[in-house]
Amino acid sequence: MSVYPQHFVDPIINKSLQKEKAHELSHIPIKPALNVSTDSIFYGELKQKFTNYILKEGNSALARELLTKTFEIIKRTQIERLHLAKGDKGSIITDAETLLINAIENTRPLLHLSAIKRGGVKYQVPIPLTEKKSYFLAMKWILEAAREKERKVSLPEKLAWEILDAACGQGRVVKRKDDLHRLCESNRAYAHYRWS
Structure with a gap:
């Protein structure tokens, strides 16, 4: 449900696209941009969502600071690996945002199990996830894995x-995704219960 009628168009934040579509949008009502929307080159939708998942008790400045420190640590680690590497230095990615995107893509589950009751018995039925839900689970799992580690080390x-582990296809989160897919594979015999 929106405050604005359906004929209102979503705002275009990217300035280059604004110039191209200015003539088309000159007589169409446009919704106002969100407070978090920006045309900065540092803005990323996944990064913004990840910041929102880090967020606790509405302290968005702290959440942004924590993510910035995380990116700084990733960058330092990758540059250190780059200097220590003797062979192929082109394979080491130093961009922290690219590594975050790779980590999320590597940990995104495609299926999940849902309990469906048939004839007094509950079956674990594998069901495909929507894209939005799979991104949510990937980011949630990464944060949970980080928060579960020892408390002496900073978040x-x-x-x-x-x-870094997830971007390389290793670690607890990737294992968790693989375990979920393995469970879905073992329960594929019950997949037909989805439609009955």
Whole structure:
């Protein structure tokens, strides 16, 4: 449900697209942009969502600071690996945002199990996830894995190591995704209960 009628168009935040579509949108009512919307080159939708998942008790400045520190630790670690590497230095990615995106893509589950009751028995039925839900689960799992580690280490450091592990296709989160897919594979005989 929206405050604005359906004929209102979503705002275009990217300035280059604004110039292209200015003539088309000159007579169409446009919704106002969100407070978090920006045309900065540092803005990323996934990064913004990840910041929102880090957020606790409405302290968005702290959440942004924690993510910035995490990116700083990732960058330092990757540059250190780059200098220590003897062979192929082109394979080491130093961009923290790219590593975050790779980590999320590597940990995104495609299926999940849902309990469906048929004839007095509950079956674990594999059901495909929507894209939005799979991104949510990937980011949630990465944060949970970082928060579960020992409390003596700061969150940005733990989160940086989880992201680096997940970007390489290793670590607890990737194992969790693989375990879920293995369970879905073992329960595929009950997949037909989805439609009955």
